[in-house]
Amino acid sequence: xxxxxxxxxxxxxxxxxxxxxxxxxxxxxxxxxxxxxxxxxxxxxxxxxxxxxxxxxxxxxxxxxxxxxxxxxxxxxxxxxxxxxxxxxxxxxxxxxxxxxxxxxxxxxxxxxxxxxxxxxxxxxxxxxxxxxxxxxxxxxxxxxxxxxxxxxxxxxxxxxxxxxxxxxxxxxxxxxxxxxxxxxxxxxxxxxxxxxxxxxxxxxxxxxxxxxxxxxxxxxxxxxxxxxxxxxxxxxxxxxxxxxxxxxx
Numbered sequence: 001x002x003x004x005x006x007x008x009x010x011x012x013x014x015x016x017x018x019x020x021x022x023x024x025x026x027x028x029x030x031x032x033x034x035x036x037x038x039x040x041x042x043x044x045x046x047x048x049x050x051x052x053x054x055x056x057x058x059x060x061x062x063x064x065x066x067x068x069x070x071x072x073x074x075x076x077x078x079x080x081x082x083x084x085x086x087x088x089x090x091x092x093x094x095x096x097x098x099x100x101x102x103x104x105x106x107x108x109x110x111x112x113x114x115x116x117x118x119x120x121x122x123x124x125x126x127x128x129x130x131x132x133x134x135x136x137x138x139x140x141x142x143x144x145x146x147x148x149x150x151x152x153x154x155x156x157x158x159x160x161x162x163x164x165x166x167x168x169x170x171x172x173x174x175x176x177x178x179x180x181x182x183x184x185x186x187x188x189x190x191x192x193x194x195x196x197x198x199x200x201x202x203x204x205x206x207x208x209x210x211x212x213x214x215x216x217x218x219x220x221x222x223x224x225x226x227x228x229x230x231x232x233x234x235x236x237x238x239x240x241x242x243x244x245x246x247x248x249x250x
Contacts, residue, residue: 008090008203011054012195014039014136014171015063017046021198030054035087038077039171039195040096040106040136041065047074059085061096062106063136063171064149070105080134082120084127086223089211090203092132093120093165095156098172099137101149106136114155124163128214133159133168133190142184142192143173150177161188167201168192 011033021029033054038047040063051058051074058077062069069079078085080094095116100107108116124130137152138144139160144152150173160168168190173179175196182199184192193199212224 006205008034008088008205008208010034010201010203011036011050011198012039012169012193012201013037013042013050013198014195015041015174016197017043018198022046022049025049025053027053033200035059035090037092037132037134037169037195039063039134039169041171044069044072044074047077051076057087059087059092059094059134061094061134061136063096064098064104064106066096067105082116084123084130086127086211089209090132091127091130091209091214092134093124093130094134095120096134096136099148099151099153108153110153110155113153117155117159120159126216127219128216129163130165131167131209133165135168135170137172138170138194139168139186139192142186143170143179143181143194145173145177145179157186160186160190164188165190166207169195169201171195 009032011030013036030053034056036050036054036056036058038058038060040061047058047060059080060074060077061081080092081096083094085092097106097108097113100109135156139156140152140154141157142152144150168186170192171194173194180194180196182194186192193201212220212227214220
């Protein structure tokens with residue numbers, strides 16, 4: 001249980017391994033991190049290092065250069081492609097990959113990504129919405145570029161406008177490209193964060209959703225049943241008493 005006035009700290013990362021964390025690691029750098037989210041194009045060995053040293057869940061989506069994950073998946077990490085992962089009430093949807101610019105995996109046309117979004121809608125409705133959208137590519141018109149490889153997906157805009165998550169985390173557009181902006185605000189109010197290298201997203205406890213109170217009756221019922229098996233309650237949120245691991249939902 002968190003102290004009153006506490007917060008959840010999420011380390012988000014994409015595209016470039018941090019030398020500060022990997023080559024010059026110090027335990028204090030990950031000590032207060034509650035969750036790690038990779039937005040793609042990171043070495044599986046780097047992700048394995050982070051999840052081992054941080055002692056917290058690490059979620060990831062694939063970038064357009066992550067075909068190596070098929071032979072060497074990052075052990076101890078959780079792929080959230082096309083799924084919702086519930087981390088202490090925070091509903092996180094993953095849709096990785098970039099715009100297709102050549103033959104290969106982890107790349108999609110606008111139509112193919114639109115189909116993935118459409119297929120995700122039923123589970124989003126079941127969960128009563130989403131709080132974080134995790135992608136590799138940005139939404140079209142929000143931090144993307146004009147060339148096809150770095151163009152964003154317009155279907156992400158429709159997803160944001162309909163469900164209005166608090167945050168969208170993405171990568172793909174590197175700081176070195178000269179088009180970099182860490183944070184933007186979408187027209188619907190969602191905060192868009194480019195996770196290039198590393199960024200710490202800190203969410204005050206009072207802004208976090210309460211588990212089992214999303215407004216979706218069947219999902220809330222299943223969560224409350226799980227919590228009754230060993231739970232504790234403070235005045236602002238329900239947390240799992242027995243396990244620091246998140247609940248995984250497909």
